[in-house]
Amino acid sequence: MFSGLEFPKASLRESERGVCEMTSQKITLPALLVLLCACMVENLSVEENYGNGLNVSLPEPRAYIPDAHLLDFVYHNHEEMTRFLRATSARYPNLTALYSIGKSVQGRDLWVIVVSASPYEHMLGKPDVKYVANIHGNEAVGRELMLHLIQYFVTSYTTDPYIKWLLDNTRIHILPSLNPDGYAVSKEGTCDGGQGRYNARGFDLNRNFPDYFKQNNKRGQPETDAVKEWISKIQFSLSGSLHGGALVASYPYDNTPNSMFQSYASSPSLTPDDDIFRHLSLTYASNHAKMSRGVACKTSSPSFENGITNGAAWYPLTGGMQDYNYIWYGCMEVTLEVSCCKYPPAHELRKYWDDNQLSLVKFLAEVHRGVQGFVTDSSGTPIEKASLKIKGRDVGFQTTRYGEFWRILLPGVYKLEVYADGFIPREVDFMVVDQHPTLLNVTMQPAKGYHMYNLLKLTTTTTSIPRTPSPPKATSDLISFPE
Numbered sequence: 001m002f003s004g005l006e007f008p009k010a011s012l013r014e015s016e017r018g019v020c021e022m023t024s025q026k027i028t029l030p031a032l033l034v035l036l037c038a039c040m041v042e043n044l045s046v047e048e049n050y051g052n053g054l055n056v057s058l059p060e061p062r063a064y065i066p067d068a069h070l071l072d073f074v075y076h077n078h079e080e081m082t083r084f085l086r087a088t089s090a091r092y093p094n095l096t097a098l099y100s101i102g103k104s105v106q107g108r109d110l111w112v113i114v115v116s117a118s119p120y121e122h123m124l125g126k127p128d129v130k131y132v133a134n135i136h137g138n139e140a141v142g143r144e145l146m147l148h149l150i151q152y153f154v155t156s157y158t159t160d161p162y163i164k165w166l167l168d169n170t171r172i173h174i175l176p177s178l179n180p181d182g183y184a185v186s187k188e189g190t191c192d193g194g195q196g197r198y199n200a201r202g203f204d205l206n207r208n209f210p211d212y213f214k215q216n217n218k219r220g221q222p223e224t225d226a227v228k229e230w231i232s233k234i235q236f237s238l239s240g241s242l243h244g245g246a247l248v249a250s251y252p253y254d255n256t257p258n259s260m261f262q263s264y265a266s267s268p269s270l271t272p273d274d275d276i277f278r279h280l281s282l283t284y285a286s287n288h289a290k291m292s293r294g295v296a297c298k299t300s301s302p303s304f305e306n307g308i309t310n311g312a313a314w315y316p317l318t319g320g321m322q323d324y325n326y327i328w329y330g331c332m333e334v335t336l337e338v339s340c341c342k343y344p345p346a347h348e349l350r351k352y353w354d355d356n357q358l359s360l361v362k363f364l365a366e367v368h369r370g371v372q373g374f375v376t377d378s379s380g381t382p383i384e385k386a387s388l389k390i391k392g393r394d395v396g397f398q399t400t401r402y403g404e405f406w407r408i409l410l411p412g413v414y415k416l417e418v419y420a421d422g423f424i425p426r427e428v429d430f431m432v433v434d435q436h437p438t439l440l441n442v443t444m445q446p447a448k449g450y451h452m453y454n455l456l457k458l459t460t461t462t463t464s465i466p467r468t469p470s471p472p473k474a475t476s477d478l479i480s481f482p483e
């Protein structure tokens, strides 16, 4: 459908961003056309300023030829994985930063490696994305895929223009194992079953997050508490959660208001961003060697049309990580089920890498589709925690401390609603095209002295706004993440 995505190559410094906004008066069709043309001209002029060609499409990412001396296609236990991550961060200090978001029940570090041209510092205006794997300890393929992806990124940066573009414009955080304790008691060659699925206290980590639809009484575990704190500190715009036991990209919502009565006839539970989630899921599935064929893993398991499914339509669950990411933080997360066998023999790992390599890269690149920009006051000071919403899509998101925002959207015409304490709410029309993200800066005017009538109107509008619950307060300041 939107397969012809051409990626921007160069980053734009803030001062040189093409800004294409218009106040929310009633727009007539001719005015809209003028607006659309103006946007295109604006973007074109930005491209022309950057002679290295925003409008030239990049080649496909190259095939990765693994270096057996660095990382073989075998499973790595926690110590070996730790050694690999440490060695990689030592060998590629300009492209990687290694940090731990906490420890598992049994004290194993929950390692995250950032891979980016700016591993230690946030790049103003550029998004952060993440992969989290091995949430279920016995689903081991994703864990090894992450190690190979890390190595692929660092070894391809200087030779592959696509990877260079991706790392120059994105900070990619990779958590290869959220459940190292479960992995430690899992058995290679075991395709099904639950041994190693849970953490060391017997909790299913993908049922352990706060839930929007149902009360979740499960006690927070060290592993999920670490994730909650992590994503409260770094704003992620796009995320993939890797699992095994099926071959499908499954998107929110995982839960539904009425699942209790639908245990044998699951129905879809769709988000207001269903078009985006379907697109992201299709991006993964269609770049995968087999997933989009939608062939069932076994005769007794379901087959998925085009290799994608809504989570609740497959089976509803409470306390999943992807709904939490999306509803609490506006992060688009998709669950990627990458192997029919949960823990296949090591000699099959190369095949899994070959099948998933392109998907893993292309999925992350989708963060550069849609709209991005800054919210500032009239003096240009960034406004933190401004509440944003794409009109008609009732799940909101917020600006960062630098006033930045990102939202993945398909080509079309949209309205951005912006609310910030002490400022007059604004609606801004904008257009999204296929070839590059729309850059949109929004200036807010102080509400002081605003007419009482408008204030009243403002109050009534504001109450219907973001249904995003307030993010939970961080429980500790001890961990400092590279931001």
Ligand SMILES: [Zn+2]
Binding pocket: 135, 136, 139, 242, 243, 244
């Ligand atoms: Zn799983």
